[in-house]
Amino acid sequence: MSESCPDHACGQASEEPLSLYVHVPFCRRRCSYCDFFLVTRLDHIEAFFNALAVETLAAAPLLRGRRVKAVHIGGGTPSLVPVRLLAGWLDLVASLCMFTSDVEIALEANPEDLGGNSMAELQAAGINRLSLGVQSFLPRKLSALGRRHTAEEASVITAEALNRFAAVSVDLICGVPGETLPEWLVDLQAARSLVVPHISVYMLSVEPKTILERSIAKGRVRVPEEAVQASMYAAAIDTLGSSGYQHYEVSNFALSGHHSRYNLACWMREPYLGFGPSAHSFMRDDGSERRRANAGTLMRYLDNPRECVAFEEILSEEDRFVEQVFLTLRINLGLDVEFLRKHNKLGLNLSTAVEDFLARGWIVIENDQIFLTGKGFLFADHIAGEFISG
Template sequence: MGGPLPLGEPAPADGALPPGTVIDAHTDFGVYLHVPFCRVRCGYCDFNTYTSDELRGARQDQYADVLLEEIALARRVLAAAAPPRPASTAFFGGGTPTLLPPGDLARMLDGVRDAFGLADDAEVTVEANPDTVTDAVAAELAAAGVTRLSVGMQSAVPHVLAALDRTHSPANVANSVAAARRAGLAVSVDLIYGAPGESLADWTTSLEAALALESDHISAYALIIEDGTKLARQIRRGEVPAPDDDLQADMYETADRMLGAAGFEWYEVSNWARTPAQRSRHNLAYWRGSDWWGFGPGAHSHIAGTRWWNVKHPSAYALRLAGGESPSAGRERPGAEARLLERVLLESRIRDGLPVDALDGRGRRAVAGLVADGLVDGREAVHGRVVLTLPGRLLADSVVRALTP
């Protein structure tokens, strides 16, 4: 069910933006639609998701109608602040969005289209568990305007899937990717490395399997142990080993080497695409600090420098909207130092890099040392950008610390 929400100031009941907010009409606008339902809670997961046993006072078959109420609220709030901007990206995340009928996802997307419009070339992504994708599901999603399916593969090795509490089989991944292809959808697959008992040979097997799917995009994330999860408790009790940092570094280097040899190019520390056009535009908007509205329980939003987040539980979310109130639990408007830290943290992770002149004096002076240490690309630095080398990607947090106050 995720960790605690951030601290912040109270959000107004009507959801209005702070007085004086100026929205740049040229800044991309995206929408995130959170579907908080899962059949099974994976042992490593810290997302705001719920199984049927954990839900009280919330129904999956009513969820689309509830979320449409927040879309209507967003339309009123944004119309009062600036001329409408069509959404350039939409992303259904979770949870498992494909646990809902495709018609419900289509109605939510229609709500976005009616409220804001969708750009002609909008990227519309749906995350999916391989167990939930059939030819009929993929065809309905494509007909609704979805352009891209993100498949939660995680691993191709059965004992690794079991360690992660994943319920699908490796064969289901190939079947879901094939169904998406037949429907004309672009495909991304997600992998996780460093699970208990996973060897470098296991990881290589998963990478080979992912490449054999001939997807357009591959994400590879190091397993992180989050407090409060089943896996954290198992590690604390000594039932399974904690991830090995050195092994995870070897796994990352193996991924970068194998994906690069297959024609993929890294564009963010954990993401590779065959071409620039196949990068996740929605995620790039996060990393570049664009505007987005996050719909659903626990979802976060950012418009013109103001951030806010919704109440977490689906029933509390529904009750707020049923009462005509915003579901926002709190909000903040970060100061200059916090905005700089966030910009460095996010933009340094992408291949396009961070402009050196965005740094303060201390950060600019640190660039030469990072180049000397082999963590920042020297040629890019000469041209005024901080771009991580492969060792720099492995030590990205250290680079951020060096570049910020």
């Protein structure tokens, strides 16, 4: 992979760095809890990357002159596609823009895809961060989630990834059907003992129209009560916090210097371009801000990747305010009280809401900045909603 584009392609680098996301929508099968856009027809992979190249070239005017600091390849399961296709797309992007010297290029991967020489091939292609969809190190939980890898593979592949890559993240899910708090503590300890530098903790969410939702409706499975899930989340905060992990976002914990650069850029409302079906983008241009989303259908994307945008809007001042409140609370950077008062019409109602959340132990105020507590993270969206209502 080339590190930068030729001068005639890049021109003058923009001051604001850009992040990129590509949605690779292929999976061998759909997990019961998943509601992401994906397809299980793997015979379209080559056609998809051809279309991806067309869409990327069409975005050349947005890429030229930009420094790219982060690339996130998600899905789907991008680790199941041939590495040469990933490398080809990265080379194409590098010919159109300029990667920073410390660019973070992350790939979402399942443990069962990373045997043999695959990690070395990914490194050669330019991947320098792996986000492993481990979900659990316990056989029973993996079976309940319908995961293809074994508990042994989860541990072995994670350990090997840590030996090869400076940046590794592991996804863990709590609240799996039948799960107990002691089981969850074993999972946390397994990740902690491996010294995984970044851990994403997700409480199992029962999304509409998923296999899991139908199974629950038919009485086939039961998930832990909300109070149990809350205790698991609190256990993650305590366990990982005591081991030096920074709880820098609702679902994410990192040792110093190991936060996800792409995800943090999105939460901090920095510009990013998305490629592939269902991918989202956020861009600034001459003082305006706009968001857009590609259509979540593979066939439409393959037919015309140049014209695949399904939604686009220019953000109003109110939209920006709402996003700022929600996202600042999500990453707990400190929400300025005067900013809240200035941009909404709550008046005394704002003071009442703040006092209520303080009394509940959901927030603290330091230097006129509002921060969520560990307990408050559970109610981040509710708190944000109260701050912007009216």
